[in-house]
Amino acid sequence: MSWTVQAPLTFETPAGEQVRIEAWSLAGVHWPEEAGDCPQTGVLSVPFQGVDVRFPVRLSQPNEEKVAQFEGLSGRQRETLALFYRALLSGQMASSEDVITSLDTPVDLVPMEETEEEKEASIKGRLPRPIRVALHVFIYSLIALTVATILGASLFNSVTRINVQHGRIVAPIADHLPASEGFVKSISVEAGETVVAGQVLVRLKNPEAQGRLDLARAKLSQEQKELNQLRKILEELSVYHTVDAPDVRAAAMGQIYARFVGDRGFENLWTRWRAMLKTNPKAAVALDPFAFAMMRLREVEAAQIAKVRGLRATRDAHKSAISLSHVRAPTDGVVHEVLVRKGQPYDHDDLAVVFESDTPRVAQGWVSERFAETIFVGMPASIGINALGQKQTIAGLVTDVQAGADPRRPGEFGIIVTVTPRDLSAVESKGALRRDAPVNLEVRRPWAQRLIDRVKALWSSDV
Numbered sequence: 001m002s003w004t005v006q007a008p009l010t011f012e013t014p015a016g017e018q019v020r021i022e023a024w025s026l027a028g029v030h031w032p033e034e035a036g037d038c039p040q041t042g043v044l045s046v047p048f049q050g051v052d053v054r055f056p057v058r059l060s061q062p063n064e065e066k067v068a069q070f071e072g073l074s075g076r077q078r079e080t081l082a083l084f085y086r087a088l089l090s091g092q093m094a095s096s097e098d099v100i101t102s103l104d105t106p107v108d109l110v111p112m113e114e115t116e117e118e119k120e121a122s123i124k125g126r127l128p129r130p131i132r133v134a135l136h137v138f139i140y141s142l143i144a145l146t147v148a149t150i151l152g153a154s155l156f157n158s159v160t161r162i163n164v165q166h167g168r169i170v171a172p173i174a175d176h177l178p179a180s181e182g183f184v185k186s187i188s189v190e191a192g193e194t195v196v197a198g199q200v201l202v203r204l205k206n207p208e209a210q211g212r213l214d215l216a217r218a219k220l221s222q223e224q225k226e227l228n229q230l231r232k233i234l235e236e237l238s239v240y241h242t243v244d245a246p247d248v249r250a251a252a253m254g255q256i257y258a259r260f261v262g263d264r265g266f267e268n269l270w271t272r273w274r275a276m277l278k279t280n281p282k283a284a285v286a287l288d289p290f291a292f293a294m295m296r297l298r299e300v301e302a303a304q305i306a307k308v309r310g311l312r313a314t315r316d317a318h319k320s321a322i323s324l325s326h327v328r329a330p331t332d333g334v335v336h337e338v339l340v341r342k343g344q345p346y347d348h349d350d351l352a353v354v355f356e357s358d359t360p361r362v363a364q365g366w367v368s369e370r371f372a373e374t375i376f377v378g379m380p381a382s383i384g385i386n387a388l389g390q391k392q393t394i395a396g397l398v399t400d401v402q403a404g405a406d407p408r409r410p411g412e413f414g415i416i417v418t419v420t421p422r423d424l425s426a427v428e429s430k431g432a433l434r435r436d437a438p439v440n441l442e443v444r445r446p447w448a449q450r451l452i453d454r455v456k457a458l459w460s461s462d463v
Contacts (some may be wrong), residue, residue: 004030005088010045026085029068031062038068046084088416097436101381142447162375162413164365164417164441169299171435172357175229181348182206184340191337202327202340202352209325213318220311230260234297260300332358363396363419365441366406371415375401375443381419385433395422398443417443
């Protein structure tokens with residue numbers, strides 16, 4: 001391949017320049033000095049009976065002997081170039097048949113059979129054939145068993161269970177706590193505090209209600225004072241029964257009678273009684289004016305007592321109204337967050353605290369309306385949660401089934417399923433089920449649950 005022949009070839013550079021190659025071999029071409037720098041790629045033309053056989057070639061940079069070697073020639077290119085090379089060395093002209101044959105030569109003339117060395121290298125380190133066959137059978141059997149198990153479990157679950165979509169934990173949060181309007185007077189609880197039913201959470205101050213209470217208290221105080229004075233005077237009048245001087249009795253009674261019953265009423269009565277005493281003493285004794293006056297004062301006392309009681313009831317009603325206007329816990333529960341501050345105005349539609357009642361948390365999800373005849377209250381269910389990276393399943397029971405829209409798919413209607421944990425108390429449910437946490441809800445068909453329970457019972461008896 002290194003023998004150089006003197007036969008002109010034409011090399012076309014990428015710029016379109018034609019370079020005449022005078023000397024070449026199968027290894028490379030002698031690059032003429034006057035042609036300038038040798039490009040890496042170009043098109044080599046070999047003359048043949050008045051036409052040119054052209055193919056692209058890649059050349060390396062010329063070495064010290066000005067030889068630019070061929071790089072990456074394909075099988076056809078090597079065979080065609082070698083045909084003309086052999087013809088020049090032998091002095092015989094290449095025939096058209098040989099040229100066509102060289103152009104049809106396969107690209108890679110590589111032997112297709114393995115050599116003995118290659119065979120030995122390929123089987124070196126292999127396990128014996130029976131062991132390899134047994135290993136392949138085991139692997140394929142394991143794959144088939146895995147696929148069958150997955151498909152079988154999926155089919156069994158689709159028949160025995162109903163998957164509830166968009167499952168989440170719902171806490172019994174009160175969206176409204178009864179109260180009236182006013183201003184926040186004081187806050188009696190803190191976030192995280194446990195409260196009992198009826199406990200005051202936020203005290204409110206209503207100036208109008210407080211004004212009505214103050215007025216009722218003032219009226220009650222005045223009437224109570226009047227009643228106390230009347231009672232004291234009646235006690236003092238009882239002393240005059242033992243007084244012999246009738247004029248003294250008459251004078252004392254006249255003042256009291258004029259104050260509580262009527263002006264100068266007793267004096268007229270006393271005068272007529274004194275006249276009767278002179279004409280008919282026996283009849284006068286039976287008509288003692290002092291006894292009559294005491295009876296009238298007792299009537300006034302009874303009326304005053306009724307008046308005081310009515311004012312006391314009015315006062316208590318105003319106090320109850322103010323007391324009921326405060327924000328109270330409707331049931332036992334927990335305060336999660338306080339949403340108001342002292343002194344701010346408060347409307348009866350506002351929410352003062354985030355309050356969760358002392359009832360178990362539940363899980364809710366959505367299923368298609370095609371299960372309307374399948375799901376019912378009382379069906380066994382399961383709640384799957386992720387607790388600190390560990391999967392847990394909590395047994396539950398379907399406690400409510402309602403028709404409603406899917407909250408995450410506007411415009412689509414279906415069934416909202418509520419599942420309540422079976423063996424968790426209200427406190428335990430709050431610790432195990434985080435509010436608004438996503439869960440996996442599954443409702444078991446009753447016959448499937450009975451079958452599973454039967455299998456578990458048989459398994460336990462065998463163990």
